[in-house]
Amino acid sequence: MELVYSGKVRDLYADGDDLIMVASDRVSVYDVVLPTPIPDKGRVLTQLSLWWFGQLTDVITSHVISATDVPAQWAGRAIRCRRLRMLPVECIARGYLAGLGLVSYNETGAISGVRLPPGLGEGSRLAEPVFTPTTKAAAGHDRPMTRLEVAELVGASVAADLERVTLEVYRRGAELAASRGIVIADTKLEFGMAPDGRLMLADEVLTPDSSRFWLASAWQPGRPQRSLDKQFLRDWSSGLNWDRQPPGPAIPAEIVAATRERYLELYARLTGRELG
């Protein structure tokens, strides 16, 4: 199969008219991919995404064609999907303040043109989730976009659909996760257009690689939150003499094992299923 695109932790292949999206066991910390894989991470993220796509069918059609009709070597961590015309917008919904949203708020009091009340800080919960789209930069830094800029890129009608669907996916995901003790602070979605003009949810959805997952019982605004999936990696790597530039350090076996357990627990907790 022809490799179309290789991301930090996933690869995309073409198979006839379809795409095969393959999640690897690679993991990144501080945006650097580490040389040691986390066994089962690719399967967890793929199965979690598939589960969410299924939970969301009444909100939006997804690009999924099949989770099983994929080459045997990638079984469990690949999805056959429709090739869509991708929209050049990263659709982000935020229910809590962190990351680039926090940076933007601290600089301007607003994110993507949405003014927020004063006095918020790291990890604060927002009264209502906000749509904070960014540009999809091929390389380098994504930049916040206003609603007007989104509308200029994709048209007013599609722009309105993107905002409505993004907020609905976030609300549904955050509500379900909350009932299972997990905070989804924010999430990044990607959409595409089918040849018949239907808007579809593409890529991955509500995974820890596309969203911030926090343990609800440990949430404490005013300081950086502990990551549900990557905290062991962060704690271990911050004790090293590593400048956070590539190449990243090899991960010790006990940190690999603890991180793998975190991914498996996260999957079981959210879906009520065990990964086979």
Ligand code: Q0Z
């Ligand atoms: C997704 C990406 C990945 C690297 C393009 N259904 C689709 N139709 C057209 N294009 C895409 C999709 Cl999902 C598409 N990406 C992001 C995914 C590895 C980059 F698995 N790029």
